[in-house]
Amino acid sequence: MAKLAEPRCPVTHRTGPSAAAARPLRSAEYATGRSGPEEPVEAMDRAADAADFLRLLADERGEAGAPTGRLAQVQAQIAATGSYWQTEEELAWGAKVAWRNTPRCLGKFYWKALTVRDMRHLTTADEVYAALLDHLRIAFNDGRIRLVMTVFAPQHPGAAGIRIWNQQLVRYAGYRQDDGSVVGDPDSADFTDAVRRLGWAGGTGGRFDLLPLVIQLPGQPPKVYQLPDEAIAEVPISHPTFGWFTDLGLKWHAFPSISDQRLDIGGVSYPAAPFSAWYTAAEIGARNLSDGNRYDMLAAVARGMGLDTRNDRSLWRDRAMLELVAAVIHSFDRAGISIIDHHFAARQFVKHELREREGGRITPAQWELIVSPISGSATPIWQRTYEPVMLRPNFFTQTAPWKTPELPADAGGSADGRVAVTSAARSAAAC
Numbered sequence: 001m002a003k004l005a006e007p008r009c010p011v012t013h014r015t016g017p018s019a020a021a022a023r024p025l026r027s028a029e030y031a032t033g034r035s036g037p038e039e040p041v042e043a044m045d046r047a048a049d050a051a052d053f054l055r056l057l058a059d060e061r062g063e064a065g066a067p068t069g070r071l072a073q074v075q076a077q078i079a080a081t082g083s084y085w086q087t088e089e090e091l092a093w094g095a096k097v098a099w100r101n102t103p104r105c106l107g108k109f110y111w112k113a114l115t116v117r118d119m120r121h122l123t124t125a126d127e128v129y130a131a132l133l134d135h136l137r138i139a140f141n142d143g144r145i146r147l148v149m150t151v152f153a154p155q156h157p158g159a160a161g162i163r164i165w166n167q168q169l170v171r172y173a174g175y176r177q178d179d180g181s182v183v184g185d186p187d188s189a190d191f192t193d194a195v196r197r198l199g200w201a202g203g204t205g206g207r208f209d210l211l212p213l214v215i216q217l218p219g220q221p222p223k224v225y226q227l228p229d230e231a232i233a234e235v236p237i238s239h240p241t242f243g244w245f246t247d248l249g250l251k252w253h254a255f256p257s258i259s260d261q262r263l264d265i266g267g268v269s270y271p272a273a274p275f276s277a278w279y280t281a282a283e284i285g286a287r288n289l290s291d292g293n294r295y296d297m298l299a300a301v302a303r304g305m306g307l308d309t310r311n312d313r314s315l316w317r318d319r320a321m322l323e324l325v326a327a328v329i330h331s332f333d334r335a336g337i338s339i340i341d342h343h344f345a346a347r348q349f350v351k352h353e354l355r356e357r358e359g360g361r362i363t364p365a366q367w368e369l370i371v372s373p374i375s376g377s378a379t380p381i382w383q384r385t386y387e388p389v390m391l392r393p394n395f396f397t398q399t400a401p402w403k404t405p406e407l408p409a410d411a412g413g414s415a416d417g418r419v420a421v422t423s424a425a426r427s428a429a430a431c
Helices: 043-060 068-081 088-101 108-113 125-143 186-197 243-248 281-288 298-304 316-335 342-358
Strands: 115-119 148-152 174-176 182-184 213-216 223-225 234-236 251-253 262-265 268-270 394-396
Touching: 043 068, 043 088, 088 108, 088 115, 088 148, 088 262, 088 394, 108 342, 115 125, 125 148, 125 213, 125 223, 174 186, 182 186, 234 316, 243 298, 281 316, 298 316
Parallel strands: 115 148
Antiparallel strands: 174 182, 213 223, 234 251, 262 268, 262 394
């Protein structure tokens, strides 16, 4: 069985140990002992989850108990089909509460501002692709990044669901070299290998080649779509005082769009529900561009600063990381694209925690995932403690479709098993 990817925060897309084994508890929300990534849900469990969710929804609307008529309707649908169809209100509120419940996210202060797009009616890969282009355009919003989730059709009991193979809608390729090194993003190297086996020819072979989207509908081979240039916003990274910084040739895409998590609402599973938000600057500067298993730029920045990289006592890593984060903030501000710093993000999280407490709710959180990777002890989160419980609704990891021993011979529906790279629905993009 393929190893499950570590869970990611929908805002900062950090990874970390799974909280699936956390102690379940009940508060204003409900929790279940079934918190694993892809555990099957029997009809009886789904009916119980649905009842819990409807009671939660009623409680947050100030009503006494779940509406008996709606509950009876849901129970009848589950008895007849094994599942049920959620209303637009149930879907939207459930998606917002799932974000509120995730213990891996720092940006939950804004959970009520999430825009949920109901795309459950789409039935073809081309339609899903066009909706994803619209998603990127709406989320970018001329640089004023919006919180947007697009939810596609739910998974039917016992059957596969719609899958977006990408971890994020916009990521950079990682090209393995003969000497074992990777040009580009090493975090994407396995996925880059997978899409090349599907027929993607690759980009320029450089450090910042945009990966294509891979969309797979149940019972169908995956389809590969090259994102049009107008759908992608990127920010070249410069520094407010170091003129040589631009010679590093760094850039990053304007906002994260997590696309590999499964959304679970009231026992209904949505395996394709991409979610976009704005970045925290430290996530780009102190992680994506700094980590040794990512772009590993600390030594290059330190050399540009004239620091002695032979001696840790020069604190060259710390000083270079700080300037990388400063460069990211400067560059996004200069481009007019929303981004927040780690101090602001931490203060907002504490405000969210206090607001939730006033509402009679706990704030699930994994401390090691929400504390800043830079100057963490200078933020108010450092001395606080949290319970990483898994309440429902929530997001869960799921096995990547491309993590199989080998792709089927007919994956592309052609004689050589290659998938044609498609550019359908390019006109839907207006970023």
